[in-house]
Amino acid sequence: MRSRAMPKPSWNLDYMMWVFTRLSGLSLILLIVIGISAGLLMGARSQMDLGTLMRWTFFPNSNHVLDSEIPDLYLWANGFWQIMQILVVFFAATHGFNGLRVVIEDYSLSGFWQIFLRFLILLLWIFSIMVGIYVILGS
Amino acid sequence: MQVTLKIFRYNPEDNRKKHFDTFTVEAEPTDRILDLLERIKGTEDGTLGFRRACAHGVCGSDAIRINGVNRLACKVLVQDLKSRKVTIEPILGLPIEKDLIVDMEPFFDHYRSVMPYFVNDDPPPSKERLQSPEERERFDDTTKCILCAACSTSCPSFWVNDKYVGPAAIVNAHRFIFDSRDQAAAERLEILNEQFGVFRCHTIFNCTDACPRDIQVTQAIGEVKKAIIDRNLE
Ligand code: FES
Numbered sequence: 001m002r003s004r005a006m007p008k009p010s011w012n013l014d015y016m017m018w019v020f021t022r023l024s025g026l027s028l029i030l031l032i033v034i035g036i037s038a039g040l041l042m043g044a045r046s047q048m049d050l051g052t053l054m055r056w057t058f059f060p061n062s063n064h065v066l067d068s069e070i071p072d073l074y075l076w077a078n079g080f081w082q083i084m085q086i087l088v089v090f091f092a093a094t095h096g097f098n099g100l101r102v103v104i105e106d107y108s109l110s111g112f113w114q115i116f117l118r119f120l121i122l123l124l125w126i127f128s129i130m131v132g133i134y135v136i137l138g139s
Numbered sequence: 140m141q142v143t144l145k146i147f148r149y150n151p152e153d154n155r156k157k158h159f160d161t162f163t164v165e166a167e168p169t170d171r172i173l174d175l176l177e178r179i180k181g182t183e184d185g186t187l188g189f190r191r192a193c194a195h196g197v198c199g200s201d202a203i204r205i206n207g208v209n210r211l212a213c214k215v216l217v218q219d220l221k222s223r224k225v226t227i228e229p230i231l232g233l234p235i236e237k238d239l240i241v242d243m244e245p246f247f248d249h250y251r252s253v254m255p256y257f258v259n260d261d262p263p264p265s266k267e268r269l270q271s272p273e274e275r276e277r278f279d280d281t282t283k284c285i286l287c288a289a290c291s292t293s294c295p296s297f298w299v300n301d302k303y304v305g306p307a308a309i310v311n312a313h314r315f316i317f318d319s320r321d322q323a324a325a326e327r328l329e330i331l332n333e334q335f336g337v338f339r340c341h342t343i344f345n346c347t348d349a350c351p352r353d354i355q356v357t358q359a360i361g362e363v364k365k366a367i368i369d370r371n372l373e
Contacts, residue, residue, distance in 0.1 A: 005259050006325040009371040014338040029157065106339060108300035 199287030
Protein backbone atom coordinates (compact mmCIF):
# COMPACT_ATOMS: atom_id res chain seq x y z
CA MET A 1 0.00 0.00 0.00
CA ARG A 2 1.31 3.38 -0.96
CA SER A 3 -0.17 5.94 1.37
CA ARG A 4 1.81 8.93 0.12
CA ALA A 5 0.36 11.38 -2.38
CA MET A 6 2.39 11.50 -5.59
CA PRO A 7 3.06 14.80 -7.34
CA LYS A 8 1.95 14.98 -10.97
CA PRO A 9 4.70 14.77 -13.58
CA SER A 10 5.49 18.22 -14.91
CA TRP A 11 6.48 19.20 -18.43
CA ASN A 12 8.82 22.15 -18.26
CA LEU A 13 10.90 23.77 -20.98
CA ASP A 14 14.22 22.28 -19.86
CA TYR A 15 12.76 18.80 -19.72
CA MET A 16 11.07 19.03 -23.12
CA MET A 17 14.09 20.56 -24.84
CA TRP A 18 16.40 17.96 -23.32
CA VAL A 19 14.27 15.23 -24.89
CA PHE A 20 13.97 17.19 -28.14
CA THR A 21 17.76 17.59 -28.37
CA ARG A 22 18.20 13.80 -28.29
CA LEU A 23 15.43 13.17 -30.81
CA SER A 24 16.52 15.92 -33.19
CA GLY A 25 20.12 14.69 -33.07
CA LEU A 26 18.96 11.22 -34.08
CA SER A 27 16.64 12.67 -36.74
CA LEU A 28 19.48 14.68 -38.26
CA ILE A 29 21.62 11.55 -38.49
CA LEU A 30 18.75 9.74 -40.19
CA LEU A 31 18.21 12.63 -42.65
CA ILE A 32 21.91 12.66 -43.45
CA VAL A 33 21.93 8.91 -44.07
CA ILE A 34 18.98 9.33 -46.45
CA GLY A 35 20.73 12.25 -48.15
CA ILE A 36 24.01 10.43 -48.69
CA SER A 37 22.22 7.28 -49.90
CA ALA A 38 20.28 9.34 -52.44
CA GLY A 39 23.50 11.01 -53.53
CA LEU A 40 25.04 7.62 -54.20
CA LEU A 41 21.90 6.53 -56.10
CA MET A 42 22.24 9.63 -58.27
CA GLY A 43 25.66 8.40 -59.29
CA ALA A 44 27.84 10.43 -56.95
CA ARG A 45 30.66 7.90 -57.18
CA SER A 46 31.48 8.90 -60.74
CA GLN A 47 29.69 12.20 -61.26
CA MET A 48 30.17 14.25 -58.08
CA ASP A 49 33.21 15.36 -56.16
CA LEU A 50 33.26 14.91 -52.40
CA GLY A 51 32.41 18.54 -51.63
CA THR A 52 29.36 18.44 -53.87
CA LEU A 53 28.18 15.17 -52.38
CA MET A 54 28.52 16.65 -48.88
CA ARG A 55 26.51 19.70 -49.93
CA TRP A 56 23.75 17.45 -51.19
CA THR A 57 23.94 15.23 -48.09
CA PHE A 58 23.51 18.05 -45.62
CA PHE A 59 21.08 20.08 -47.73
CA PRO A 60 19.49 18.03 -50.52
CA ASN A 61 18.73 20.90 -52.89
CA SER A 62 19.49 20.21 -56.55
CA ASN A 63 20.34 23.88 -57.33
CA HIS A 64 22.98 23.58 -54.72
CA VAL A 65 24.86 20.84 -56.61
CA LEU A 66 24.55 22.14 -60.18
CA ASP A 67 28.29 21.84 -60.69
CA SER A 68 28.07 18.04 -60.57
CA GLU A 69 28.02 15.99 -63.74
CA ILE A 70 24.73 14.29 -63.05
CA PRO A 71 22.69 14.67 -66.25
CA ASP A 72 19.11 14.53 -65.02
CA LEU A 73 19.39 16.56 -61.84
CA TYR A 74 15.87 17.97 -62.35
CA LEU A 75 14.51 14.52 -61.40
CA TRP A 76 15.72 15.24 -57.85
CA ALA A 77 14.05 18.63 -57.58
CA ASN A 78 10.64 17.74 -56.22
CA GLY A 79 8.35 18.18 -53.22
CA PHE A 80 9.81 15.25 -51.33
CA TRP A 81 13.28 16.75 -51.30
CA GLN A 82 11.84 20.16 -50.38
CA ILE A 83 10.26 18.55 -47.30
CA MET A 84 13.58 16.89 -46.51
CA GLN A 85 15.33 20.27 -46.69
CA ILE A 86 12.73 21.89 -44.46
CA LEU A 87 13.17 19.10 -41.92
CA VAL A 88 16.95 19.57 -41.96
CA VAL A 89 16.54 23.31 -41.41
CA PHE A 90 13.96 22.82 -38.67
CA PHE A 91 15.89 20.21 -36.68
CA ALA A 92 19.30 21.84 -37.11
CA ALA A 93 18.13 25.37 -36.26
CA THR A 94 16.05 24.28 -33.28
CA HIS A 95 18.78 21.98 -31.96
CA GLY A 96 21.39 24.71 -32.38
CA PHE A 97 19.47 27.67 -31.01
CA ASN A 98 18.29 25.61 -28.05
CA GLY A 99 21.91 24.66 -27.41
CA LEU A 100 22.75 28.35 -27.33
CA ARG A 101 19.89 28.96 -24.87
CA VAL A 102 21.15 26.17 -22.62
CA VAL A 103 24.70 27.53 -22.62
CA ILE A 104 23.41 31.00 -21.72
CA GLU A 105 21.10 29.72 -19.00
CA ASP A 106 23.85 27.58 -17.49
CA TYR A 107 25.13 30.92 -16.23
CA SER A 108 22.06 31.43 -14.04
CA LEU A 109 21.11 34.88 -15.23
CA SER A 110 18.74 37.05 -13.28
CA GLY A 111 15.10 37.45 -14.35
CA PHE A 112 15.36 40.28 -16.88
CA TRP A 113 18.39 39.00 -18.79
CA GLN A 114 17.06 35.48 -18.95
CA ILE A 115 13.74 36.64 -20.41
CA PHE A 116 15.42 39.10 -22.78
CA LEU A 117 17.93 36.55 -24.13
CA ARG A 118 15.29 33.84 -24.41
CA PHE A 119 13.17 36.23 -26.45
CA LEU A 120 16.15 37.20 -28.64
CA ILE A 121 16.96 33.55 -29.32
CA LEU A 122 13.29 32.86 -30.08
CA LEU A 123 13.32 35.69 -32.67
CA LEU A 124 16.57 34.49 -34.24
CA TRP A 125 15.20 30.94 -34.38
CA ILE A 126 11.95 31.98 -36.08
CA PHE A 127 13.88 34.28 -38.46
CA SER A 128 16.36 31.63 -39.53
CA ILE A 129 13.65 29.03 -40.10
CA MET A 130 11.64 31.51 -42.16
CA VAL A 131 14.66 32.44 -44.28
CA GLY A 132 15.43 28.73 -44.74
CA ILE A 133 11.89 27.91 -45.88
CA TYR A 134 11.84 30.96 -48.17
CA VAL A 135 15.06 29.84 -49.87
CA ILE A 136 13.86 26.23 -50.16
CA LEU A 137 10.48 27.08 -51.66
CA GLY A 138 11.86 29.80 -53.88
CA SER A 139 14.61 27.78 -55.50
CA MET B 140 63.15 12.68 -1.42
CA GLN B 141 62.20 16.31 -1.47
CA VAL B 142 58.78 17.50 -2.57
CA THR B 143 57.89 21.09 -3.31
CA LEU B 144 54.35 22.15 -2.54
CA LYS B 145 52.85 25.33 -3.92
CA ILE B 146 49.89 26.03 -1.67
CA PHE B 147 47.05 28.51 -2.15
CA ARG B 148 46.84 30.97 0.74
CA TYR B 149 44.11 33.35 1.79
CA ASN B 150 43.34 34.82 5.16
CA PRO B 151 40.32 37.14 5.38
CA GLU B 152 41.81 38.74 8.50
CA ASP B 153 44.99 40.08 6.97
CA ASN B 154 45.30 42.50 4.08
CA ARG B 155 47.31 40.30 1.76
CA LYS B 156 45.72 39.26 -1.48
CA LYS B 157 45.12 35.63 -2.40
CA HIS B 158 48.51 34.15 -3.25
CA PHE B 159 50.61 30.98 -3.25
CA ASP B 160 53.27 29.99 -0.71
CA THR B 161 55.93 27.44 -1.59
CA PHE B 162 57.27 24.87 0.87
CA THR B 163 59.86 22.16 0.32
CA VAL B 164 59.59 19.16 2.60
CA GLU B 165 61.27 15.82 3.08
CA ALA B 166 58.90 12.98 2.06
CA GLU B 167 58.69 9.21 1.62
CA PRO B 168 57.10 7.90 -1.61
CA THR B 169 54.37 6.34 0.53
CA ASP B 170 53.52 9.57 2.32
CA ARG B 171 50.07 10.99 1.64
CA ILE B 172 49.59 14.60 0.60
CA LEU B 173 47.74 15.01 3.90
CA ASP B 174 50.93 13.95 5.75
CA LEU B 175 52.88 16.64 3.93
CA LEU B 176 50.29 19.30 4.77
CA GLU B 177 50.47 18.29 8.43
CA ARG B 178 54.28 18.35 8.33
CA ILE B 179 54.15 21.88 6.98
CA LYS B 180 51.57 22.96 9.55
CA GLY B 181 53.54 21.33 12.36
CA THR B 182 57.04 22.49 11.48
CA GLU B 183 56.95 25.37 9.00
CA ASP B 184 53.77 27.42 9.18
CA GLY B 185 51.20 26.81 11.90
CA THR B 186 48.72 29.19 10.26
CA LEU B 187 48.08 26.91 7.29
CA GLY B 188 44.36 26.06 7.24
CA PHE B 189 42.91 22.81 5.92
CA ARG B 190 40.24 20.33 7.01
CA ARG B 191 40.83 16.72 7.96
CA ALA B 192 39.36 14.24 10.36
CA CYS B 193 39.60 10.51 9.68
CA ALA B 194 42.70 10.54 7.43
CA HIS B 195 41.45 7.31 5.83
CA GLY B 196 39.11 8.40 3.04
CA VAL B 197 35.92 7.95 5.01
CA CYS B 198 34.82 11.31 6.42
CA GLY B 199 35.12 13.35 3.23
CA SER B 200 36.49 16.48 4.86
CA ASP B 201 39.77 16.93 2.97
CA ALA B 202 38.76 17.25 -0.67
CA ILE B 203 41.22 19.67 -2.31
CA ARG B 204 42.60 20.36 -5.77
CA ILE B 205 45.91 18.57 -6.30
CA ASN B 206 47.65 19.59 -9.54
CA GLY B 207 44.34 20.83 -10.89
CA VAL B 208 42.16 17.80 -10.12
CA ASN B 209 39.88 17.17 -7.15
CA ARG B 210 41.19 14.50 -4.79
CA LEU B 211 41.15 13.61 -1.10
CA ALA B 212 44.47 14.68 0.42
CA CYS B 213 44.44 11.50 2.50
CA LYS B 214 44.15 9.20 -0.52
CA VAL B 215 46.88 10.56 -2.81
CA LEU B 216 50.40 9.28 -2.21
CA VAL B 217 53.55 11.13 -3.19
CA GLN B 218 54.45 8.20 -5.48
CA ASP B 219 51.12 8.60 -7.35
CA LEU B 220 52.18 12.03 -8.57
CA LYS B 221 54.06 12.50 -11.81
CA SER B 222 56.40 15.17 -10.51
CA ARG B 223 58.01 16.32 -7.27
CA LYS B 224 56.24 19.65 -7.61
CA VAL B 225 52.66 19.75 -6.37
CA THR B 226 50.13 22.55 -6.59
CA ILE B 227 47.50 22.51 -3.85
CA GLU B 228 44.35 24.63 -4.11
CA PRO B 229 40.91 24.67 -2.50
CA ILE B 230 38.04 23.05 -4.42
CA LEU B 231 36.32 25.39 -6.87
CA GLY B 232 32.83 26.83 -6.85
CA LEU B 233 32.36 27.33 -3.09
CA PRO B 234 33.35 30.47 -1.16
CA ILE B 235 36.85 30.25 0.32
CA GLU B 236 36.98 30.82 4.07
CA LYS B 237 40.70 30.42 4.70
CA ASP B 238 43.53 28.78 2.72
CA LEU B 239 42.19 25.35 1.70
CA ILE B 240 38.97 25.61 3.71
CA VAL B 241 35.77 26.39 1.80
CA ASP B 242 32.28 27.17 3.02
CA MET B 243 30.37 23.89 2.52
CA GLU B 244 26.97 25.35 3.43
CA PRO B 245 25.79 26.03 -0.17
CA PHE B 246 26.76 22.45 -1.00
CA PHE B 247 24.78 21.04 1.92
CA ASP B 248 21.81 23.28 1.07
CA HIS B 249 21.60 21.55 -2.32
CA TYR B 250 22.04 18.19 -0.63
CA ARG B 251 19.16 18.89 1.75
CA SER B 252 16.92 20.06 -1.09
CA VAL B 253 16.58 16.55 -2.59
CA MET B 254 15.13 14.89 0.56
CA PRO B 255 18.18 12.69 1.22
CA TYR B 256 16.48 10.54 3.84
CA PHE B 257 14.26 7.49 3.95
CA VAL B 258 10.54 8.16 3.51
CA ASN B 259 7.87 5.56 4.10
CA ASP B 260 4.53 6.55 5.60
CA ASP B 261 3.27 3.01 6.13
CA PRO B 262 3.22 1.82 9.74
CA PRO B 263 6.56 0.17 10.50
CA PRO B 264 6.49 -3.64 10.34
CA SER B 265 7.23 -5.61 13.49
CA LYS B 266 10.64 -6.65 12.10
CA GLU B 267 12.78 -5.00 9.41
CA ARG B 268 11.48 -3.87 5.99
CA LEU B 269 12.61 -6.66 3.69
CA GLN B 270 14.44 -6.15 0.43
CA SER B 271 15.87 -8.71 -2.01
CA PRO B 272 19.62 -8.68 -2.79
CA GLU B 273 18.75 -7.51 -6.34
CA GLU B 274 16.68 -4.60 -5.01
CA ARG B 275 19.56 -3.64 -2.72
CA GLU B 276 22.04 -3.90 -5.58
CA ARG B 277 20.02 -1.39 -7.63
CA PHE B 278 21.31 1.59 -5.61
CA ASP B 279 24.43 0.07 -4.08
CA ASP B 280 26.86 2.35 -5.93
CA THR B 281 25.32 5.59 -4.68
CA THR B 282 25.32 4.48 -1.02
CA LYS B 283 29.09 4.95 -1.07
CA CYS B 284 28.96 8.77 -1.15
CA ILE B 285 30.87 10.48 1.67
CA LEU B 286 29.75 14.05 0.79
CA CYS B 287 33.26 15.32 0.21
CA ALA B 288 32.02 17.62 -2.62
CA ALA B 289 34.82 16.55 -4.97
CA CYS B 290 32.28 15.78 -7.71
CA SER B 291 30.13 18.91 -7.47
CA THR B 292 33.15 21.19 -7.31
CA SER B 293 34.70 19.56 -10.40
CA CYS B 294 31.57 20.30 -12.47
CA PRO B 295 31.67 23.34 -14.81
CA SER B 296 27.88 23.67 -14.56
CA PHE B 297 28.25 23.95 -10.78
CA TRP B 298 31.11 26.48 -11.04
CA VAL B 299 29.12 28.96 -13.09
CA ASN B 300 25.75 28.48 -11.45
CA ASP B 301 25.22 28.34 -7.72
CA LYS B 302 21.58 27.35 -8.22
CA TYR B 303 22.45 24.04 -9.90
CA VAL B 304 21.94 21.21 -7.37
CA GLY B 305 25.15 19.50 -8.52
CA PRO B 306 26.19 15.86 -8.92
CA ALA B 307 26.49 15.05 -5.20
CA ALA B 308 22.87 16.00 -4.50
CA ILE B 309 21.70 13.94 -7.48
CA VAL B 310 23.77 10.94 -6.34
CA ASN B 311 22.13 11.12 -2.91
CA ALA B 312 18.68 11.47 -4.45
CA HIS B 313 19.48 8.41 -6.60
CA ARG B 314 20.28 6.44 -3.47
CA PHE B 315 16.66 6.82 -2.29
CA ILE B 316 14.84 7.07 -5.64
CA PHE B 317 15.86 3.51 -6.50
CA ASP B 318 15.33 2.08 -3.02
CA SER B 319 12.36 -0.29 -3.20
CA ARG B 320 11.37 0.49 0.42
CA ASP B 321 11.14 4.24 -0.11
CA GLN B 322 7.95 6.05 -1.17
CA ALA B 323 9.11 9.55 -2.12
CA ALA B 324 10.84 8.81 -5.43
CA ALA B 325 8.24 10.81 -7.38
CA GLU B 326 8.77 13.85 -5.15
CA ARG B 327 12.53 13.72 -5.59
CA LEU B 328 12.18 13.29 -9.34
CA GLU B 329 9.98 16.39 -9.46
CA ILE B 330 12.56 18.37 -7.46
CA LEU B 331 15.25 17.32 -9.93
CA ASN B 332 13.02 17.95 -12.97
CA GLU B 333 13.47 21.69 -12.66
CA GLN B 334 15.43 24.36 -14.44
CA PHE B 335 18.38 23.94 -12.07
CA GLY B 336 17.94 20.22 -11.54
CA VAL B 337 19.25 17.31 -13.47
CA PHE B 338 19.07 18.87 -16.95
CA ARG B 339 21.92 21.29 -16.19
CA CYS B 340 24.15 18.21 -16.33
CA HIS B 341 25.81 18.06 -19.74
CA THR B 342 27.56 14.70 -19.19
CA ILE B 343 31.02 16.21 -18.83
CA PHE B 344 32.22 13.27 -16.67
CA ASN B 345 34.51 15.37 -14.42
CA CYS B 346 32.45 14.17 -11.46
CA THR B 347 33.04 10.50 -12.20
CA ASP B 348 36.75 11.14 -12.51
CA ALA B 349 36.84 13.15 -9.27
CA CYS B 350 34.91 10.73 -7.03
CA PRO B 351 37.29 9.22 -4.44
CA ARG B 352 34.83 6.36 -3.88
CA ASP B 353 34.70 5.45 -7.59
CA ILE B 354 30.96 6.06 -7.79
CA GLN B 355 29.75 6.11 -11.40
CA VAL B 356 28.32 9.58 -10.87
CA THR B 357 27.50 10.45 -14.48
CA GLN B 358 25.74 7.13 -14.90
CA ALA B 359 23.68 7.73 -11.76
CA ILE B 360 22.65 11.14 -13.11
CA GLY B 361 21.71 9.49 -16.42
CA GLU B 362 19.54 6.99 -14.57
CA VAL B 363 17.73 9.81 -12.78
CA LYS B 364 17.15 11.61 -16.11
CA LYS B 365 15.74 8.40 -17.55
CA ALA B 366 13.50 7.89 -14.51
CA ILE B 367 12.07 11.40 -15.00
CA ILE B 368 11.33 10.65 -18.65
CA ASP B 369 9.83 7.22 -17.87
CA ARG B 370 7.58 8.82 -15.27
CA ASN B 371 6.40 11.52 -17.67
CA LEU B 372 5.63 8.89 -20.31
CA GLU B 373 3.62 6.69 -17.98
S1 FES C 1 40.45 13.04 6.18
FE1 FES C 1 38.60 11.93 6.14
S2 FES C 1 38.36 11.59 4.00
FE2 FES C 1 40.34 12.39 4.10
